[in-house]
Structure formats: C-alpha cells, structure tokens
Amino acid sequence: MTTLATGQIRTDHMHVLTLAHRYKHDSSPRTKQGIVRNVCAALEIHAALEEEIFYPALEAAGIDTKTAVDTEHGDIHRLVDRLKTMSPSDADYDETFMSLIRQVMHHVADEETILLTEAERRMGDRLGEIGRAMTRRRMELVKSRAGELASSFAQASANKSMLLTGGAVLAGAFLVSRALSRNGDAQRYQA
Ligand SMILES: [Fe+2]
Ligand SMILES: [Fe+2]
Numbered sequence: 001m002t003t004l005a006t007g008q009i010r011t012d013h014m015h016v017l018t019l020a021h022r023y024k025h026d027s028s029p030r031t032k033q034g035i036v037r038n039v040c041a042a043l044e045i046h047a048a049l050e051e052e053i054f055y056p057a058l059e060a061a062g063i064d065t066k067t068a069v070d071t072e073h074g075d076i077h078r079l080v081d082r083l084k085t086m087s088p089s090d091a092d093y094d095e096t097f098m099s100l101i102r103q104v105m106h107h108v109a110d111e112e113t114i115l116l117t118e119a120e121r122r123m124g125d126r127l128g129e130i131g132r133a134m135t136r137r138r139m140e141l142v143k144s145r146a147g148e149l150a151s152s153f154a155q156a157s158a159n160k161s162m163l164l165t166g167g168a169v170l171a172g173a174f175l176v177s178r179a180l181s182r183n184g185d186a187q188r189y190q191a
Contacts, residue, residue: 034155
C-alpha cells in the first residue's frame, strides 16, 4: 500500500466497493451478513482515519472538509449503525445496504474529485508524513478489531478461493493479515 495519505484513501475506497460488489440479492443470509459486517468495519476504520488525521490536516492547510464530515460521513455512520442492529432476514436489509453503498459511492466521488485533488495540489510532500501517521493508526484500529474482522471476512467468503484471493479486500487488508499472522488467528479463523 502506498504511504501517501491520498493513495491510501483511494485504495480503501476501491477495497470497500469491491467487497460490496460481492453482495447479491440471492446470496445466503450468512454471506450477506458477513459482507455487511465487513464493509461496516472497513468503513468505520476508514472514517476514523479521515476524521482523526486526514481531514484535520486538510483543514490546517485551509481546505474545507465540513460538508464531507458533517453531512456525508454523518449519513454513512447512521446507515452503518442501523445495519449493525439488523438481521439479514429483515425485509429492508438489502435496501438498507444498497442505500449505504449509494451514499458511499456519492461520497467517494466527491472526496476523490474535490478533496483529494485539492490536497495533492496544495499539500505535496506533507502527504507522505500524514500517510505514515494514518498507517500507524490503522494498525492500532485493525489490531483492536482483529477477531471481528477475521470472523466477518470468513463469514463473507463463500468459498476457500475467495478467502484466499479476497484477502486483499478489506480495510488495508495486508495490514490485517500481518496483524493476524502475528498472533496466529488467521489459521484459526480460516480453518
Ligand atoms: Fe474516504
Ligand atoms: Fe470520507
């Protein structure tokens, strides 16, 4: 993963949307719930990195992030919180997840076309330093949620091949696998 803050953010967006793309209306309830849990965790980690580190750095450089945080992140957090209380058997489970993904796609488009390009234009070399701070914080967040991330990822994986090839599809996934292989949980959850 790139160390530049903006590159990390683009990679996270791609990972979340790739994972969400695996959600099908006719998937089993267990697979749906695994994908939803995994997408929600990845979004929470991503939003924390932006809200704690990236957006404050942008604000300090004179770039306004208010709409992104107050409106768009607010909507995403509300839908994530709602999904976490729902069951795949609920009539509006599919629709709620689709609403979340529509919001995420809208926000990603805004973020990538406006905030990231502004940051790259105005902040230059500082993006490396901010990226390193984000990587350190990502490690902490992933480690504190390693069991949950691994079990939701295993649940989301319909078969072994997705588990192996899809290992890259989640909040900075190579960091997840590094964190897991360190404490041996990877083998336990994949067994
Ligand atoms: Fe983002
Ligand atoms: Fe964002």
